[in-house]
Amino acid sequence: MRRRRSSAWVRDLVAQTVVTPADLILPIFICEGKGQGGIIAPRMSVDGVVTAAKEARALGVCAVMLFPVIDDTRKTEDGRHCADADNVLCRAVAEVKSAVPDIGVICDVALDPYTTHGQDGIFRDGRVINDETVDMLQRQAVTLAASGCDIVAPSDMMDGRIGAIRTAMDGSGAQHVMILSYAAKYASSLYGPFRDNVGSAACLGAADKLSYQMDPRNSCEALDEVTLDIAEGADMLMIKPATAYLDILYRTSQATNLPVFTYHVSGEYMMLKEAAKQGYLDFDKAYMEVLQSCKRAGARAIVTYGAMDVARSL
Ligand code: PBG
Numbered sequence: 001m002r003r004r005r006s007s008a009w010v011r012d013l014v015a016q017t018v019v020t021p022a023d024l025i026l027p028i029f030i031c032e033g034k035g036q037g038g039i040i041a042p043r044m045s046v047d048g049v050v051t052a053a054k055e056a057r058a059l060g061v062c063a064v065m066l067f068p069v070i071d072d073t074r075k076t077e078d079g080r081h082c083a084d085a086d087n088v089l090c091r092a093v094a095e096v097k098s099a100v101p102d103i104g105v106i107c108d109v110a111l112d113p114y115t116t117h118g119q120d121g122i123f124r125d126g127r128v129i130n131d132e133t134v135d136m137l138q139r140q141a142v143t144l145a146a147s148g149c150d151i152v153a154p155s156d157m158m159d160g161r162i163g164a165i166r167t168a169m170d171g172s173g174a175q176h177v178m179i180l181s182y183a184a185k186y187a188s189s190l191y192g193p194f195r196d197n198v199g200s201a202a203c204l205g206a207a208d209k210l211s212y213q214m215d216p217r218n219s220c221e222a223l224d225e226v227t228l229d230i231a232e233g234a235d236m237l238m239i240k241p242a243t244a245y246l247d248i249l250y251r252t253s254q255a256t257n258l259p260v261f262t263y264h265v266s267g268e269y270m271m272l273k274e275a276a277k278q279g280y281l282d283f284d285k286a287y288m289e290v291l292q293s294c295k296r297a298g299a300r301a302i303v304t305y306g307a308m309d310v311a312r313s314l
Contacts, residue, residue, distance in 0.1 A: 023291075025061070025063045030046060040270060040305055060311055065106040065107070067089075068087065076116060089147075093105055093149050105149050112200045119204070122136060133158050142172045153181070179234050183239070184248055186241065190266070216244075219248055243293065253299070261300055287310070
């Protein structure tokens with residue numbers, strides 16, 4: 001076994017997986033007006049997003065994933081601002097697509113940045129209402145598609161939303177727009193820095209998302225979610241989070257020929273950053289090892305906050 005590990009060239013020659021910039025998807029946060037602050041990543045102005053997308057493409061990154069930070073004054077119980085064609089996300093999508101047409105633009109479909117309660121759906125009488133939420137998600141997806149978004153990525157975990165969004169987009173001339181389904185998204189406690197950055201943490205308070213995001217104790221259910229989303233018309237699938245759910249990523253990638261992506265989420269990224277800051281590990285090495293583990297488990301691409309740094313070093 002050791003002969004093939006004896007020098008760098010033979011290790012490279014027999015390496016089974018490789019991480020390249022084309023494997024990485026860069027998440028970007030956009031806010032109204034000037035860029036301001038940011039915990040896990042900067043909250044950028046629309047101009048800032050265009051510059052970042054240009055730089056990402058030049059480094060070989062194929063796609064960006066855009067998340068809006070919505071002013072509190074625009075948030076409502078039903079999150080209807082998600083379907084306004086002139087909201088900050090739609091404006092950013094249009095600007096990026098006109099300035100950097102050869103980068104893929106992916107947008108999350110879920111209501112949490114737009115709701116006063118921070119839930120991903122319409123919340124009434126103590127529960128998130130499935131079908132009314134799906135109606136709103138259809139409007140959100142159609143609006144994003146019209147603004148030039150290439151891939152809509154429903155991350156809400158409502159039942160039936162993939163088929164409904166496919167139908168709505170097909171009916172509005174957006175047959176070409178792809179759906180990346182967060183098929184198995186777990187009710188994880190690793191989303192904290194993201195929620196702070198988007199501004200949904202304060203709205204959510206002590207509430208949780210356990211009635212729609214998956215129970216971390218379960219795995220078979222993830223494959224049922226995958227089967228349904230494929231049947232409903234998903235073009236690509238996402239497993240989220242990444243490192244604590246590599247078994248789900250592996251099983252999914254074995255079970256389907258569709259491309260399966262994973263999202264290395266904000267809490268996973270911050271754990272590495274903070275541990276490195278304490279001197280417990282070398283960030284670049286540990287981070288690359290984590291990305292390699294995702295590829296080994298079958299991820300075709302990885303959404304990750306360090307995409308630019310890795311692309312630069314590669
Ligand atoms: C919203 C959404 C979340 C993330 C991506 N889209 C948060 C949540 O579900 O509460 C988390 C990503 C991260 O932590 O990096 N639907």
